[in-house]
Amino acid sequence: DARVTQTPRHKVTEMGQEVTMRCQPILGHNTVFWYRQTMMQGLELLAYFRNRAPLDDSGMPKDRFSAEMPDATLATLKIQPSEPRDSAVYFCASGPQGTNTDTQYFGPGTRLTVL
């Protein structure tokens, strides 16, 4: 049963520290999405990639957030420096190419707490 994996599952850090979250998309999927979930804003898109190229990162604070896909099996989301308002659950999702390009498969999320 292919799944999206995310590490770490939980992260507690202090304000000003760098945070790196990793995602392994389902093998063969060519689209990767990063979403952030908070109580106030719900689920929001931060960025997404197709074939490793960024297509939309308009939802991401550019001064502190960066997203990359070093290769087809790894997507990273970095926050530097982190702030308390970044506390949220960060989800990665991947989508297949070909048929069913509309469907996204979500990972379990990284719960980030910035003190």
Add this chain to the structure above:
Amino acid sequence: AQSVTQLGSHVSVSEGALVLLRCNYSSSVPPYLFWYVQYPNQGLQLLLKYTSAATLVKGINGFEAEFKKSETSFHLTKPSAHMSDAAEYFCAVGNQAGTALIFGKGTTLSVSS
């Protein structure tokens, strides 16, 4: 532009009762519509999707949804609630191109015995 509105942030039903979770959408292109379920401390799981085929869509766990273009709605139903259905449910709109989904704020479903 696309948007989704979920009516009611919290719905409570008794076990065995009908479940109805409401979702209205706005889209300038033919929409693809989705319902996802999120159990505590887990990621989102696809329940069902509408992609311009049959307007009545059946999903997992006995859920179904009907696409009504005239009402711009995609409400989720289940004839008989089970305790295990207690979770948060998200309606989302997307498009054929596989771009990012726009999610509603979510509806928390509580099921009492």
